[in-house]
Amino acid sequence: MNKLILLILFSLSYCSYVIGQDSHIHFIEKPDSQKISIYIDQVLFTEFLYSDTLYKQVLYPIYTASGTEITRGYPARPKADEQTDHPHQMGLWFSFGNINGLDFWNNSNRIPYDKKEQYGIIRFAGIKNINEKGNKFTVEADWTNHDGYILLKEKTTYAFTGKPHERGIQRTTTLTAFKDSIFITENKEGLLGMRLDRNLEADISGIYQNKEGDTGDDVWGKRSAWVVLNGKIKDEKISIALIDHPENPNYPGWSHARGYGLFAINNLGGQCFDKQAEKVQILLKEGDSITFTHQIMIKDGGYLSNQEIEKVPAPQKPL
Template sequence: MFRPLFALLLIAHLAAGQSAKNRIQLTHSESTKTVTVTVDGKPFTAYIYPGPAVLKKPVLYPILTAGGNPITRGWPLNPRPQERVDHPHHVGMWFNYGDVNGHDFWNNSTEIGPEHKGPFGTIVHTGVKSMKSGNGQAELTVTADWLDKDGKAMLQETTLYTFGASATERTIDRVTTLKALDKDVLFKDNKEGMIALRVARELEHPATKPEVFTDAKGVATAVPVLNNEGVTGRYVSSEGVVGDAVWGTRAKWVNLTGTINGEAVSVVMLDHAKNIGYPTYWHARGYGLFAANPMAPSIFSNGKEPAMNYSLPAGRSVTFRYRVVVASGNLTDKTIADRANAFGH
């Protein structure tokens, strides 16, 4: 269904006559359940909400650099050669959590492995509330319901995406407000969360040990030696932690650098000082999962910090704010720190 998505992005609004530099155009297609985001007629990303038969939550997919290279993994929607075929719930850029009133929203997919017992929650798109295209910046507001195993809504989500573009950068701000409906909602400490990207193979860390991969049908394959050709990823956090050691540490931001098709890339995720749990813990893995999770201090600290077990009373709301910067070239730590300060205060 979504294999033509790149083609849709490429042709969207080429005929609209937009000639302004860094003109960000949003185009909603209800028939394909897609809001495409282009910059001067070239693809940037798309908000897609195909529904639970395809994806158990809406996502941004794909996400491209200013040079036109995808920073997101293609599989399972649009597989590319040499990709890992694990974790079918890792698609594009998403926001969910592993234990919400006992429901697993994170691991839910159309191909749930036997290791995931449930019950599972599903996030269902309910509306495009507003769209505003513009030069250098555009805004999209969408809503969704977080449903329990019986299809009953426990949370109402409102998300504002703000897309930015310059000659060498793309930015995505995600501001998500969750409102508890008729019952209190408990986010129990769980490592699976919360805002996340599954990045392209080129941005993974080079593999140094044998791995076992499970395909979409649950078939496990042992791979003694991975082909690391073109795999160039490297995490660096605001606290100076590098590589796989970033996992389970707190930081205001993390920068993932690498090279895709000859284009040097920095993918930076920024936390916000108003978020609960700031500075967030990072659920970032060398195999390509790049996630920030502020809600599981006991898990990430191996019990050194008390559990948060965040409870949202019925009728109350909580807001999460994040920024993702996709830059052509390597951003310095100082540049990122300055931007983090500007974003977070």
């Protein structure tokens, strides 16, 4: 009996060590619901949604390690007292406002039918690879016009990390010109964006800060390797950092962080943010590709220090 008790105690101690130091990432595919659920230590972190009713794929909702939701509920699941503007801003997404003149950023079911031809759609094409023993999966999508004509082929790998009070997301996206030449023209609306819970807006508790020390509204339009948002939800301190990658085009990107809850980084903004910047216009000929890697770090129970953000591990290689 004593040996059995010791064995049970040892097993519990070992499980606690594994969970505390090397969190277990688990994916559950739900094709009937058109989503992949991402669990860390058996707790839901986020879901990858690829519903036919969406105009792009998103991670939504997103939770801290403590279980607090940091994303706005609208338009999928509205919460009390939150704003209902910008229906295209849902969860965490990647899109842009000017690809061959098409707006992929602002498209939603609120666009009148006679205006649809001005907008692009990011159509889910399939799950390419899920690393069941690791922390990554790769998906594919087609960037099309309203009629389904393909401009760009997308390949995106998501990698997730977790430990007590911290969660991490890395998104690496490669866009390849499909048939014709593709012009990517500087635009304010881009590139990697999040829409956050009402409590993290500037008039409630949220304060932006970039690497250079600018804060609040002064962060918008500035180039920086990273921007962090510090705020509170029900007295719980929460930090969210968007981190650019040195190999991205136009590194460091411009911050498109707004007080109303939009938190975005845009490597293709150019003179839309700063008239003194070099103009951004990228030509991709058939078969040419462009790749972007960004990292998101989420902390609960305290705020991220500059040192913690600087020490975020280097991006993992895509599958």
